[in-house]
Amino acid sequence: MEVVVVMCLVAAVLDGRAMGDLPPPHASYKILMLLPASSMSHKNVLAPLAEGLAERGHEVVMLSCQRNILHHPNITEIRYDPVRHDKPTTVASKFNYRNNLAGAFAQLKEILPAVARELYKAPSVMQLYHRRKEFDLIILDHMFNEMAYPFVHEVPFITVATPGMDARQSAVLGNVLSPSYVPNLWKGYPLPLSLRHRLENTAWHLFISFYWRWWAVVPRIQEEVRGHCTALYRPV
Numbered sequence: 001m002e003v004v005v006v007m008c009l010v011a012a013v014l015d016g017r018a019m020g021d022l023p024p025p026h027a028s029y030k031i032l033m034l035l036p037a038s039s040m041s042h043k044n045v046l047a048p049l050a051e052g053l054a055e056r057g058h059e060v061v062m063l064s065c066q067r068n069i070l071h072h073p074n075i076t077e078i079r080y081d082p083v084r085h086d087k088p089t090t091v092a093s094k095f096n097y098r099n100n101l102a103g104a105f106a107q108l109k110e111i112l113p114a115v116a117r118e119l120y121k122a123p124s125v126m127q128l129y130h131r132r133k134e135f136d137l138i139i140l141d142h143m144f145n146e147m148a149y150p151f152v153h154e155v156p157f158i159t160v161a162t163p164g165m166d167a168r169q170s171a172v173l174g175n176v177l178s179p180s181y182v183p184n185l186w187k188g189y190p191l192p193l194s195l196r197h198r199l200e201n202t203a204w205h206l207f208i209s210f211y212w213r214w215w216a217v218v219p220r221i222q223e224e225v226r227g228h229c230t231a232l233y234r235p236v
């Protein structure tokens with residue numbers, strides 16, 4: 001649901017004419033955009049949204065690991081520097097790395113916890129974390145950014161999922177999607193799903209959730225975050 005709202009917002013923001021026609025907002029809001037684990041392509045998608053919101057008089061703070069590209073008086077960019085374990089050194093290794101999707105995917109279980117470690121070590125990030133309740137809204141880059149979940153605990157937030165809805169994260173955020181009609185992000189099927197595709201799709205849903213959330217990735221990220229966001233991980 002939140003994705004639909006954002007898509008409409010993005011469409012309105014990207015369409016200059018539509019923006020011209022919108023009545024001015026009732027109030028100026030403070031909006032925090034979080035893209036801690038992101039490539040430049042993620043930032044390029046979210047930057048026009050930030051600019052559109054800023055032009056409408058909202059105050060936007062954007063956290064990412066990419067260089068600053070926004071020069072708008074109502075936008076503050078905060079950049080932290082993650083250690084890049086993933087950087088292939090030569091052009092040839094870059095191509096090999098990209099051809100080997102399984103290898104690149106498997107590396108994420110090393111890269112993402114390392115990025116989480118650097119993220120919560122950065123004083124500018126921790127300052128922002130402690131100020132997070134000052135914002136009226138947090139906008140979260142959906143893909144690969146579970147490490148930012150501590151920021152959105154008990155605050156209004158929207159996730160932007162440009163590759164499509166990730167059923168695994170959707171379930172974690174309280175909206176469980178049925179594998180009988182929602183394809184997974186990794187493999188598409190002709191719709192409506194046949195019985196065989198439903199079974200296959202269900203197996204993918206279960207496998208990805210198990211691998212990512214319970215086995216390889218999220219537990220390691222949680223381990224990195226635990227020491228820093230103590231309020232959130234206090235034993236109950």
Ligand SMILES: *[C@@H]1O[C@H](CO)[C@@H](O)[C@H](O)[C@H]1NC(C)=O
Nearest residue numbers: 028054055056057058073074
């Ligand atoms: C910045 O926000 C203010 C309101 O907070 C608005 O009046 C102004 O037009 C915005 N600046 C730009 C350059 O869009």
